[in-house]
Amino acid sequence: MIDSTQPSAANRVTPFIKVKNVWQEYGDQVVLERLNLNIAEGEFCTLVGTSGCGKSTFLRLLLGQERPSRGEILLNGQPLPHEPDASRGVVFQRYSVFPHLTVLNNVALGLALPRAPVFGRLIGRARREANEEAAAILHKVGLGQSLDKYPAQLSGGMQQRLAIAQALVMKPRVLLLDEPFGALDPGIRKDMHALLLELWQEIRLTVFMVTHDLSEGFTLGTRLMVFDKPRIDPGAPNAYGACITYDIPLNSDRRLARAAVEALPKHIASGLNSAA
């Protein structure tokens, strides 16, 4: 019998995300081929590879922005919805935050939209509570002092912190990051890594992160996937697509630590998290 409080055991039965023989083609051009993956809940997957090898395409498939030409992706055994929704958060390299909203409203928007399907706004007490919740998460990512600023007044790193806070306030089960720190300078990038790992450890979150920076992929991930084209026809460069050539488990200590915390009964685990 399987103990339902042990997610690692349950995952062996139905993986959280299952990618079944997925191909993505645009016309004659094959971008991705023969992708088969099982991903456990709480995994931090980093996707690396050369430009144009389909990492971002794979992320768009997970996001529901595109539909695979062949095969399917299952989330908890169910086919993935074919449009973006609140179950999957996303942070892009650019244009992730709304320029016309203040920092606070950028985050509070995510709390208002699902609850106010007609006006898209909350009023009165609900609005105050949403603002408090938004302010709390903004304090956590270090934007507590900038609640009333517009994104254009923030630095690049601060904007990405805002984008992460905005995604996390929805409590998504999957967080997709498309080169989120690509445009930041190295010092800021290090801070962002620390923040991201802290948040990942605290929240039960499955992360997919596309990166160009191999060392970033190795430091952050618990699983590193390398996208590459194993077959190349020099006469027809588009005839074969990329697939995952290396799938490397990493940082097993962190993965184990997290699995151990998750295996504990809930009330103890939450006590540990808030103490950390």
Added chain:
Amino acid sequence: MRLINIKPGKPGRLLLLLLPLALLVLVYLSYSAQRLEANPSDKLLPSATQMVDAIDRLAFEPDRRSGDYLFWQDTASSLQRIAIGLGISALIGLCLGVAAGTIPLFSAPLSPLLTVLSMIPPLALLPILFIVFGLGELSKVVLIVIGITPIIARDLEQRAREIPPELLVKAQTLGANTWTLILRVVLPQLLPRLLISLRLVLGSAWLFLIAAEAIASTDGLGYRIFLVRRYMSMDVILPYVAWITLLAWAMDYGLRRLTQFAFPWYEGAKS
């Protein structure tokens, strides 16, 4: 130093701003003085005093027939028509632009239609408007609306397309449906653009207004200009033209300040 690298300072810029205007006025006044010297009853280039007298008569003395102060009456009528025309155009243009620029299913029929409609010369429709809506206020307002709505709609459609798709995806991951996505993401980002679009079509709006007033009206700035043309009253026409220009410029300036004030986040508001 290369010409491209020479930038005027603040006083220099003011001087350069006033120089061409002062030159124009100077050239006019000297020609006017020349002609009036040769023939004191010349009507073509009235002197400054003659124009001041004419406007003084129209603005501060009640008309002998109707008792109205014609200058202000004309201004009020024209401004009312243009304001209603611009307001309706802005509203329709915004709705069409958002629908065509955001929702692919609406864009397919709307975009080609808007393109074709914007090619119809609005003045060619003026007789039809007079036949259908009569010679009253309605046909003048409708002419303005027909003339500028397609331009606003097409501009906003283009702006809506320029909103990065990332933002639309992001809004969906925050739980937006199509309607709230338009309401909270697309619409607020297009409103400053709408004000800029209105500034750009102000000139056309005045053109259509003056044209409609010239053909069929009983008051209005355009009506007055075309009425006094029969008596070659350049002393009224020239100040009226200057007044219309000033009004149009003031509207442009007001819209620009409104954009800066209402949308502080908008980068384009600065220019």
